[in-house]
Amino acid sequence: MSAKPRIATASLCGCFGCHTSLLDIDERILQLVDLVEFDCSPLTDIKTVGDCDLGLIEGGVANTENLEVLRAFRRHCRTLVAVGACAVNGGIPAMRNAFALRECLEESYVRGVGVYHPGIPRDPEIPLLLDRVHPIHEVVKVDYFLPGCPPSAETLWTFLTAWLSGEPIAFSYHQIHYD
């Protein structure tokens, strides 16, 4: 079929805001789909990640499924990118690291206001939470980091176009922010 570069994307402990920011490239998405093929992604229906040239990961690692997905992405993606504050340093979800996991679960499912049938969910279908939220580079090797909560569409576009053309990746002052 085509020899276009393949891109996979995933949201781990993310809010989908980085994906939304990617969609903020607006009509340039038409240029992008001409240049690349999308593999496994919340934007496609492909269920498991295949061999890809680029993997974009949003969100930190907060549960066992995040771990599994992240490791699969690392195995299949030649270049893996941490997109957004959560993937880069744990982000806002990592603020739960100030508390014991049991405290968080009991606050939500046992003691919380308006909780009925109190009890911490324990069905084996539900991935177990890790005791802490981790940035993705603490689990797998990361090739590139795009900070921001979220990174702006201009930042993502600059990255993608530079990566596609093989040019050095460089950002203007306004394209790099952590908030």
Place this chain on the structure above:
Amino acid sequence: MSTTLRLDGREIPFTPGQTIMDAALAVGVYIPHLCHNPDYAPHGSCRVCMVGVNGRLVSACTTAALDGMTVESNTETIAATRRSIVQLLFVEGNHVCPACERSGSCQLQAVAYYVGMLSPHFPQCFPQRPVDASHPDFMIDFNRCILCELCVRASRDHDHKRVFAVSGRGLASHLVIDSPSGLLGDSQFAASDRAAQVCPTGAILPKHRGYEQPIGQRLYDQAPISVVGDLRAQPGGD
């Protein structure tokens, strides 16, 4: 006797007794720094102002300028060293910029942008120090404190109160408050203190206000810290 030093190939005059930092600041050459504030005695703790002198790295804020001295500040090796130092400061605390009221006008963040930090790189420490919200006008998030001791110096040397000190050893070093309970609300600290204004991070923050400045109009939104200058050098602060 003429007294000049050569900073990145540029001749810079100085008065004997000045440091390399003093000489650079006087002619408007930016050397990144966090614990340095010209109003107070140099501290030498943040190490962000490292420059090369005779093949060695020294802190510009504590090294005396000498006649004929050759100083390198703008090299890739020094930039990489500074980047690592700033990364260490970031992983040591909980610098959640998306949830911090100081974001956009924070000196630590602005220096990180200046040195080109894309990620904190090292494993996060995730400290769990409780926030002190006991004071009616100010709060302290100790997880954002970089131990620059500017509040310590301002409280001691300007406010003459000695509200703050650093206690503990190694990674457990932390800011402490001089009051019977150890809480800010029980100390002599007042919103009008200079110590309330000098923090280069979001550790010491005023209460009852937040996110007042629109994004795009915050101190470091338009131009980098090398152009804008320090957080607290701005009249009225933020």
